[in-house]
Amino acid sequence: MxxxxxxxxxxxxxxxxxxxxxxxxxxxxxxxxxxxxxxxxxxxxxxxxxxxxxxxxxxxxxxxxxxxxxxxxxxxxxxxxxxxxxxxxxxxxxxxxxxxxxxxxxxxxxYANRTLQQQVEKLQGDMEYRFNALESRGAAPAGTTPPTGRPAGGQQQGALTPPGNQPNTPAAPPGQPSAPPPRTPEVALREGQAALGRRDYAAAEAAAREVLAARNTPRGQDAGILLGDSLMGKRDFQSAALAYDDAFRKSQGSSRAPEAMIGLANAFNGFNAKREACQTLDDLRAKFPRLAGNLSDRANQARQRAGCR
Structure with a gap:
């Protein structure tokens, strides 16, 4: 009893x-x-x-x-x-x-991110204004003193406007090398994949987060999968599950969506969530019944690790 x-x-x-x-x-x-x-x-x-x-x-x-x-x-x-x-x-x-x-x-x-972005945009505008002022002083005739104040309306005066035949990008100060241009998302992803290949998981994670920080980037899903792979390498399985889940939801019908679902199942296996891993793999089979050879092998290996029926 x-x-x-x-x-x-x-x-x-x-x-x-x-x-x-x-x-x-x-x-x-x-x-x-x-x-x-x-x-x-x-x-x-x-x-x-x-x-x-x-x-x-x-x-x-x-x-x-x-x-x-x-x-x-x-x-x-x-x-x-x-x-x-x-x-x-x-x-x-x-x-x-x-x-x-x-x-x-x-x-x-x-909210904090939005505030920070506004501050950065304001700082960028101030820096561009100062660089344009320096360019105008360099182009002015000898013996003349260009105005240094900003008009009340926020617009630059005529003497501070760069000439039409000069580029709008600010020139580096004399004697100092110009700063290298920021790398594109494609370059960041390529370097992140190379770091992942040599098991430099910290560098791969940094590259992935750099791409994800850019808004409206078309490479967001690729960066999410790279982030999940780097976190799996660091054995941070729960954070990897979050990264794979976000990557899948960015484009559920894309060619890389099955890869994100397999990564999510492997992350579930990492912290012993066998039932959730099997359910994710069942959803994968229902959504994508015809997987390529490599993805099919990875899915089968994940099912074996989870002990799915």
């Missing part, structure tokens, strides 16, 4: 935990297969930990709680079961609160 009561309590706790977690993550039943957001993957990791703890209690057959339970008919088993359920509900409430805090932090970070 004690063993049966423990199993019934565990099943009830698992059902309550699963229902609360699915309501927090997404309205659809596929939320565990692929998290809908960064907060979803974070909460998914916590739920996986709870699932492992419940599995350990189930395998022990209720031995941990049996000594504290009264004989049948005296109300001991319901009290112990209610305590376990209450603890599980409290854990779910804490996870939901953590999701709300993470969402608030993300909004604050986005």
């Amino acid at each position: 004690l063993r049966t009561g423990s199993r019934t309590t565990l099943r009830l706790g698992a059902l309550l935990l699963a229902g609360a977690a699915m309501a927090a993550l997404a309205p659809s039943g596929a939320a565990l297969a692929q998290a809908e957001s960064r907060e979803g993957i974070y909460l998914q990791n916590q739920i996986l930990q709870l699932r492992q703890e419940l599995e350990m209690v189930r395998r022990s057959g209720g031995a941990a709680v049996a000594p504290q339970m009264a004989p049948p008919g005296r109300g001991g088993a319901p009290a112990a079961g209610g305590e376990i359920v209450a603890q599980l509900l409290e854990r779910v409430g804490l996870l939901e609160e953590e999701v709300r805090r993470q969402r608030g932090r993300a909004e604050q970070a986005e």
Whole structure:
């Protein structure tokens, strides 16, 4: 009777935990297969930990709680079961609160990024104005003094405007080498892939984040996959899962979308989320039934590591 009561309590706790977690993550039943957001993957990791703890209690057959339970008919088993359920509900409430805090932090970070961008644009405008003033002074006739003030309307006066036959880009000060031009996303990705090949994961991650920092870049998905690969090399599996998930969502029908899903499954395998890895690979098979040879081999290897059916 004690063993049966423990199993019934565990099943009830698992059902309550699963229902609360699915309501927090997404309205659809596929939320565990692929998290809908960064907060979803974070909460998914916590739920996986709870699932492992419940599995350990189930395998022990209720031995941990049996000594504290009264004989049948005296109300001991319901009290112990209610305590376990209450603890599980409290854990779910804490996870939901953590999701709300993470969402608030993300909004604050986005606001800070917008403010920083405005400051950088203002600083860039000031620097261009000063360089244009220096060019105008160099082009003015000897013995003349060009004006140095900025008009009230924010426009440069005629003496400060670069001549039509001069380039608008500022010239380097005399005696100093000109600064190298910033590398394009293509160059950054190429150098990042080279760093990944020589296992310089820090340099590969920096190159990927440099491309992702540029807004509206068409190479965002490539940079996301490179970021996931570099984090996998550093064995930061949970951050790699976030990177692969973002890369997949940038273009779910592109030729590199299957690669992002395979990377996500491997990241799930990295922190022992076997069920989520198998569900991701099942989604991959449904969305892309005909994979190329290399991708098909990688998907099969991921299924073997996860023990998928």
